[in-house]
Amino acid sequence: MPEGRRHILLDLWVENPAVLKWSPPLRTLLLEAARASGATILADRFHQFEPYGVTGILLLAESHLSIHTWPEDRLATLDVFTCGSMDTDLILEHVRAALTPTREQIQTVQRGIASQSASQ
Secondary structure (H helix, E strand, C coil): CCCCCEEEEEEEEECCHHHHCCHHHHHHHHHHHHHHHCCCEEEEEEEECCCCCEEEEEEECCEEEEEEEEHHHCEEEEEEEECCCCCHHHHHHHHHHHHCEEEEEEEEEECCCCCCCCCC
16 A cells, blocks of 8 residues: 555454453553654553553654553454555554454545545
């Protein structure tokens, strides 16, 4: 897929739901993954749900990286949206290594491409 506005949607189901419960380790994971990818981190915001579960986002110069977790379903969803040259494969590798999914579903969408039926 050509460089440009890519939106990667990754759903991960994990064996150990404990890895999805708490904000601090997930924040560290996303920050490390973004740095490894060459992204420029502008800000971050993570929210800890009670009794557990996390929503977190990194605002990047290249766009954003977010995670949402549902430990009760053993599910984490990750969005990687980039309009730059950061290495999204490195982000996915970091997250997979840390969360060790038993199953995943991934979709990559090219954003901002006008279809032939779209009006100018």
